[in-house]
Amino acid sequence: MKFKKKPRGVPQIPGASxxxxxxxxxxxxxxxxxxxxxxxxxxxxxxxxxxxxLATKTHTSYIWIxxxxxxxxxxxxxxxxxxxxxxxxxxxxxxxxxxxxxxVDRNSKMGVLNDVQQELRKAGALRIFYGxxxxxxxxx
Amino acid sequence: MLVEKRKxxxxxxxxxSLADMAFLLLIFFLVVTTIGSDKGIDLVLPPxxxxxxxxxQNIMNILINDNxxxxxxxxxxxxxxxxxxxxxxxxxxxxxxxxxxxxxxxPYRVFVAVLDQLKQAEAKxxxxxxxxx
Numbered sequence: 001m002k003f004k005k006k007p008r009g010v011p012q013i014p015g016a017s018x019x020x021x022x023x024x025x026x027x028x029x030x031x032x033x034x035x036x037x038x039x040x041x042x043x044x045x046x047x048x049x050x051x052x053x054l055a056t057k058t059h060t061s062y063i064w065i066x067x068x069x070x071x072x073x074x075x076x077x078x079x080x081x082x083x084x085x086x087x088x089x090x091x092x093x094x095x096x097x098x099x100x101x102x103x104v105d106r107n108s109k110m111g112v113l114n115d116v117q118q119e120l121r122k123a124g125a126l127r128i129f130y131g132x133x134x135x136x137x138x139x140x
Numbered sequence: 141m142l143v144e145k146r147k148x149x150x151x152x153x154x155x156x157s158l159a160d161m162a163f164l165l166l167i168f169f170l171v172v173t174t175i176g177s178d179k180g181i182d183l184v185l186p187p188x189x190x191x192x193x194x195x196x197q198n199i200m201n202i203l204i205n206d207n208x209x210x211x212x213x214x215x216x217x218x219x220x221x222x223x224x225x226x227x228x229x230x231x232x233x234x235x236x237x238x239x240x241x242x243x244x245x246x247p248y249r250v251f252v253a254v255l256d257q258l259k260q261a262e263a264k265x266x267x268x269x270x271x272x273x
Contacts, residue, residue, distance in 0.1 A: 019155075022162040029169035046249045048256035054178035101178060104248050111244030114271050121188045130252055131180040 038075045040064045046106040048132040059097040060129075061088075065104040069112045081115040088123035103131040181255050186267065198235045200226070204242045208250035219253055226261035241269035 034057050041064040054060060063084075064072040071078040073087050092098050100120055104113055120128065202222070203211040210217050212225060230236050238258055242251055258266055 015159075019159040019162055022159055022166055026162055026166045026169065029166065029173055033169050033173045035172060046252045048181060048252055048259075050181075050256055050259040051179040052182050054180065057178070060178070101180065106247075106249040106252075108248045109244060110242040110246040110248060110251055110271060113248060114242070114244070114268075117185060117268065118270070121185050124187070126185040126187060128183050128185060129178075129180040130183065130255065131178065132252060132256075134179050 038062055040075065040103065041066045041070060041072050043067075043103050043105040044107070045103055045131045045133060047135045049135050051132050051134040054099070054101060054129055056097075056099070059095055060099045060101050061091055062101045062103060063116060065102070065108055065112055065116065067105045067107050069108065071112065071116065081112065081119055084116055084119035085123050088120050088125040092123055092125050097127075098125050099127045099129055100125050101129045101131055181252065181259060183255070183266065183268070194237060198233065198237055200229055200236055200238045202238060202240045202254060204240070204246045204250055204254060206243050206245040208247050210250075210254065219250070219257065222254060222257035223261045226258055226263055230261065230263060235265075236263075237265040237267055238263050239267045239269050241271065243271050246271075 040062060043064055043066050061074050063074075064070075071081065071084070073084060076087060078084055078087075088098075088100070102113070102116075117128070120126070201211075201213055205211070210219060210222065212222070217225065226238060240251070240254060240258075255266070
């Protein structure tokens with residue numbers, strides 16, 4: 001038995017809509033991108049198993065505390081912890097949904113952190129986040 | 141006088157390189173984007189000056205000393221025991237408030253590890269006590 005061979009042309013992918021697809025992807029990444037605002041301090045944050053993702057970046061301010069107990073609030077160097085109150089006060093007045101994200105070095109002591117927390121409490125910035133890396137899950 | 145009308149040809153913008161430009165921009169944003177890189181432990185601080193009397197049976201005290209040793213209700217414990225102890229206590233009393241107290245020299249690392257254990261035990265009411273000077 002003999003089959004008739006179909007005449008075959010070279011298969012072609014339509015290229016006209018390619019730029020549309022690319023533009024859609026581009027728009028998605030442009031919208032979802034938050035370009036890093038602050039440089040901060042070099043800190044080595046601790047690890048934890050049960051971590052949560054920070055839901056929003058627009059309402060977040062960052063505080064860095066490094067090993068030498070240097071404190072930086074959104075890149076504003078803080079010399080004494082009482083300055084935290086004024087900065088936090090201003091920020092909470094501008095945005096009530098403020099979340100303060102604390103990047104504290106794993107080798108630092110609780111003393112400074114506690115002072116910072118007391119100032120945040122006074123200023124009414126109550127939602128905080130301890131920045132951690134996530135460890136692969138332990139036995140649950 | 142008669143001026144000859146010039147023939148107008150339609151001006152075309154070349155679109156062949158459009159996709160290339162879009163790709164370049166796309167790659168830039170792909171590289172720059174970090175999705176959900178901020179992770180951590182969520183906590184809400186108590187408002188200033190609010191002191192509520194709490195019945196002592198609803199409080200569980202966790203103390204962490206300068207060396208990072210843990211004391212739960214006057215008994216020394218290991219870090220990896222905390223989760224199970226807290227879980228058990230919460231199962232018995234769902235109004236339980238876990239109070240974490242540190243000193244000024246407690247390593248932050250241990251404090252976070254204890255908070256992590258509490259979160260693993262699904263403790264909702266966590267209070268951070270002011271350290272003794």
